Amino acid sequence: MTETELLMWARGPALQVATVIFLLGIMVRILEILVLGRKANLAEARGSAVAGGLRTIVTRSFPDRGTLQRSTFNIVAGYVFHTGFFVVLFLFAPHILVFRDLLGFGWPSIPTPIIDATTLVTIITLLAVLLHRVQDKVMRFLSRFQDYLAWFVTILPLVTGYLAFHRIGLTPPTLIAIHILSVELLMVVFPFTKLMHAFTLFMARYYNGAIAGYKGVNS
Amino acid sequence: MSDTGATEFRVEAGAVLTHNVVPLLHEIRHGLARLLENDATTTIDLRGIPMAPGEEERIIAELGTGEVQARMSALGPSEIIETRFPGVWLVTHYNSENAVIGKFIEVCDTPQILKAQAEDIREGLAQLTAQLA
Amino acid sequence: MSNEKTLGEVLRQQGITRRGFLKFCAATASMMALPPSMVPRIAEALEKARRPSVIWLSFQECTGCTESLTRSHSPTVEGLIFNAISLDYHHTLQAAAGTHAELARTKAMEENYGKYILVVDGSIPVANPAFSTIAGISNLAMLEETAKGAAAIISVGTCAAFGGIPHANPNPTGAVAVSDIIKDKPIINVPGCPPIPVVITGVLAQFLTFGVIPELDALGRPLAFYGKSIHDRCYRRPFYDKGLFAETFDDEGAKLGWCLYKLGCKGPTTYNACATTKWNEGTSFPIESGHPCLGCSEPDFWDGGGFYKAISMPTGDITRTAVYAIGAGAAAGVALGAVNRARKARAQKAHERVTIEDLNKDS
Numbered sequence: 207m208t209e210t211e212l213l214m215w216a217r218g219p220a221l222q223v224a225t226v227i228f229l230l231g232i233m234v235r236i237l238e239i240l241v242l243g244r245k246a247n248l249a250e251a252r253g254s255a256v257a258g259g260l261r262t263i264v265t266r267s268f269p270d271r272g273t274l275q276r277s278t279f280n281i282v283a284g285y286v287f288h289t290g291f292f293v294v295l296f297l298f299a300p301h302i303l304v305f306r307d308l309l310g311f312g313w314p315s316i317p318t319p320i321i322d323a324t325t326l327v328t329i330i331t332l333l334a335v336l337l338h339r340v341q342d343k344v345m346r347f348l349s350r351f352q353d354y355l356a357w358f359v360t361i362l363p364l365v366t367g368y369l370a371f372h373r374i375g376l377t378p379p380t381l382i383a384i385h386i387l388s389v390e391l392l393m394v395v396f397p398f399t400k401l402m403h404a405f406t407l408f409m410a411r412y413y414n415g416a417i418a419g420y421k422g423v424n425s
Numbered sequence: 426m427s428d429t430g431a432t433e434f435r436v437e438a439g440a441v442l443t444h445n446v447v448p449l450l451h452e453i454r455h456g457l458a459r460l461l462e463n464d465a466t467t468t469i470d471l472r473g474i475p476m477a478p479g480e481e482e483r484i485i486a487e488l489g490t491g492e493v494q495a496r497m498s499a500l501g502p503s504e505i506i507e508t509r510f511p512g513v514w515l516v517t518h519y520n521s522e523n524a525v526i527g528k529f530i531e532v533c534d535t536p537q538i539l540k541a542q543a544e545d546i547r548e549g550l551a552q553l554t555a556q557l558a
Numbered sequence: 559m560s561n562e563k564t565l566g567e568v569l570r571q572q573g574i575t576r577r578g579f580l581k582f583c584a585a586t587a588s589m590m591a592l593p594p595s596m597v598p599r600i601a602e603a604l605e606k607a608r609r610p611s612v613i614w615l616s617f618q619e620c621t622g623c624t625e626s627l628t629r630s631h632s633p634t635v636e637g638l639i640f641n642a643i644s645l646d647y648h649h650t651l652q653a654a655a656g657t658h659a660e661l662a663r664t665k666a667m668e669e670n671y672g673k674y675i676l677v678v679d680g681s682i683p684v685a686n687p688a689f690s691t692i693a694g695i696s697n698l699a700m701l702e703e704t705a706k707g708a709a710a711i712i713s714v715g716t717c718a719a720f721g722g723i724p725h726a727n728p729n730p731t732g733a734v735a736v737s738d739i740i741k742d743k744p745i746i747n748v749p750g751c752p753p754i755p756v757v758i759t760g761v762l763a764q765f766l767t768f769g770v771i772p773e774l775d776a777l778g779r780p781l782a783f784y785g786k787s788i789h790d791r792c793y794r795r796p797f798y799d800k801g802l803f804a805e806t807f808d809d810e811g812a813k814l815g816w817c818l819y820k821l822g823c824k825g826p827t828t829y830n831a832c833a834t835t836k837w838n839e840g841t842s843f844p845i846e847s848g849h850p851c852l853g854c855s856e857p858d859f860w861d862g863g864g865f866y867k868a869i870s871m872p873t874g875d876i877t878r879t880a881v882y883a884i885g886a887g888a889a890a891g892v893a894l895g896a897v898n899r900a901r902k903a904r905a906q907k908a909h910e911r912v913t914i915e916d917l918n919k920d921s
């Protein structure tokens with residue numbers, strides 16, 4: 207297969223399949239949770255469940271002092287690489303074009319040198335995260351294959367994207383094809399792993415907040 | 426263009442962002458130093474460098490004209506001019522349709538093409554000898 | 559027919575002085591994208607070069623490549639190259655036609671067997687060889703016959719090099735490249751739609767000067783002209799790096815000459831000399847004129863996802879797929895959820911207990 211054919215396949219049929227698995231999988235898992243439902247609370251409501259739920263979605267983003275002191279590295283590194291990942295994914299011009307094709311609208315991009323630096327910071331932070339997972343006794347004990355898999359499919363698009371942009375190693379069409387394929391790998395793996403937290407975290411926060419809000423307490 | 430109501434359209438690169446002028450001038454500067462030190466010639470093929478529109482004109486304007494302007498007619502005209510920096514020559518080759526077929530900056534005491542070539546001198550000598558015979 | 563004089567002798571015969579010859583060599587070096595320091599070597603080699611016989615076969619093509627090559631009239635460097643070679647057969651340019659023309663071709667082949675250069679433009683139809691014939695001979699047969707005694711083959715234009723536009727979806731004639739048919743001769747691909755004229759003559763000049771095949775890349779293209787991508791030589795690259803893109807063909811960005819990536823420019827994945835050598839004797843090239851690069855020197859560029867679709871964009875209709883996937887997922891999710899609820903209800907009714915094994919399950 208020539209490199210042009212590989213690139214066309216990555217942009218074409220492979221992307222279609224990956225998109226189907228990605229979206230179908232996410233829908234199935236979210237709906238499974240929702241349809242299963244929660245046990246009805248027969249007590250009288252002392253506060254608003256909805257308000258509590260929505261409030262908790264926001265407040266859980268700010269760690270409390272105790273957690274911050276105990277797991278400083280996890281929280282700081284987590285925020286850094288998540289922010290970096292989203293900045294690179296959503297604010298880089300060629301990526302915005304993909305979203306424009308999908309959604310019908312786009313948004314302004316930010317200068318490429320900033321994206322470049324952000325990518326590097328994100329990659330380094332992800333490497334640090336892996337190192338921490340392997341070195342910390344408790345985390346190493348708890349870690350399973352899925353944890354390493356999720357890490358791998360997250361860092362791969364960042365690395366391949368960086369290589370493709372700077373044209374390091376192979377010819378540009380091949381590098382771009384590999385980058386797109388690595389994204390498709392992430393998409394295909396996503397619904398079957400803990401990466402679903404991207405959506406379920408909001409549901410979890412809402413549930414917790416709703417339960418507490420119903421009871422009339424802070425959560 | 427404006428009287429037809431059509432858009433005035435001139436695509437020009439911002440002066441700040443295209444970067445060939447200063448590096449080329451530095452290369453010429455190094456060439457002059459080398460010429461003084463070891464009598465070494467430096468030739469730069471201007472057509473081998475990706476120029477933004479207007480850059481080549483800017484470089485040539487920067488170099489200016491000096492004391493020597495020579496016109497050569499061999500396979501079409503050629504212009505050999507010394508720029509305002511002695512030792513820096515601008516050699517432009519045209520074909521017989523006045524299309525540019527070569528553009529070089531030569532840092533040397535005299536461009537090779539200006540010098541009379543041995544074979545041509547030999548032919549001239551043979552002709553003159555025949556004529557005087 | 560090819561004569562035995564060297565190129566130096568031919569030029570001297572035409573009254574060209576040594577000085578003129580040096581000018582010719584300087585221009586040739588520039589054309590071949592070789593450094594000026596190589597001019598003395600080129601002069602030496604060209605002086606001693608013999609005029610090779612060249613047979614030019616035009617197959618399933620639009621004649622654009624020949625047009626590109628013959629834009630200038632002699633005596634330009636291109637014209638001189640043509641004087642330097644003995645063009646023994648070119649059915650568009652030659653005056654002869656019919657059996658006499660074919661006789662000229664076979665005679666040139668016999669007299670220079672093993673030494674002539676075969677230049678091909680146009681693709682070769684194999685679905686039915688009768689789709690393209692010359693004097694009743696199919697392109698396929700003519701190519702196979704003429705290639706036998708060739709020293710090397712130069713495939714000029716994307717059609718001969720990779721199949722080109724006839725090869726594009728759905729390829730009704732079964733068009734293939736020269737390299738798909740001839741496997742036992744050195745082939746130099748000079749793609750482009752059309753190739754830049756000086757690239758064509760530059761390759762011929764390189765062959766003349768050094769007598770060997772120039773260094774080729776993985777697709778058989780001379781590295782001297784196809785070694786760098788348009789993107790790596792584009793004067794608009796600073797705009798790409800800074801993230802300044804033209805969004806439409808006539809917006810402020812376009813007028814300021816910003817990068818054309820968003821308008822579908824294939825510069826990053828295209829290898830050619832357009833950005834340095836340019837067209838029309840260095841006048842301009844598509845990007846400089848405001849149009850994104852089409853990628854015309856790459857295989858299958860016609861099927862490359864659309865000239866105005868950026869490289870990062872999906873080639874199919876991803877929105878429709880996404881909508882269907884979400885819909886199907888919703889349906890499947892509800893269905894599975896219902897199944898789960900039923901299972902839960904049954905388990906509750908049967909007073910099943912949660913065991914430690916259940917809690918230890920991975921998912």
